[in-house]
Amino acid sequence: YNDLTSKQWDLIITQQGAQQGIYWEQWTYYSDLISMVKRNCNSHTVIGLNSTWTQPIVSPRWPYSGPGNPTTAEGQKMWQIVNYANTKKFIMLTGINNVIPNGALMWALRHNATLNTGGTDMADDGCHPNNGIPVYGLGMNLFATYISPMYDKEIETINWLPDSSTQKASVSGSSFMPISNEQRTLILEAVHLSQSDKFGFRTL
Secondary structure (H helix, E strand, C coil), X not given: CHHHHHCCCCEEEEECCCCHHHCHHHHHHHHHHHHHHHHHCCCCCEEEEECCCCCCCCCCCCCCCCCCCCCCHHHHHXXXXXXXXHHHHHHHHHCCCCEECHHHHHHHHXXXXXXXXXXXXXXXXXXXXXXXXXXXXXXXXXXXXXXXXXXXXXXXXXXXXXXXXXXXXXXXXXXXXXXXXXXHHHHHHHHHHHHHCCCCCCXX
């Protein structure tokens, strides 16, 4: 709270949990958080929301069971549809103007055989996206949603790529998916694809 009120923030981004996102009752306390942020941040601060993605098909946290809710890509799509519906309802109620379409991005990345390799749906721990390809894509999508329009910087101008020595997201552990220049091009195409259909299921 002290950091919220004492610093001149340009952008504050929040995120609902991927698993919790399918249960609307889990969003009610979250709206209180957004209200507190809005009432205490600067008038120029942009408040954002990251649209989360479903966990991998191999996840032990799969929310559905039974023959009508298979742990397949179709079941994963059902999960994402409910997450989308709650996200859209939430942004209407809270007045958040824009979201990072990372649900749509992960769908595009996972449905490209050149990018989704290794058999774990880009999440070796059964939950969090691996470092490398997916985390790089998620970061570029955040950049395209907020940083590009705020500071006039296009994602194509960023030539840096992570490698195995780069500081990694702690939740992803040591899992790393290297990125070639060709894969970088595909990732950026997926970013633009998700930006064009933020609650869709488009593929490259």
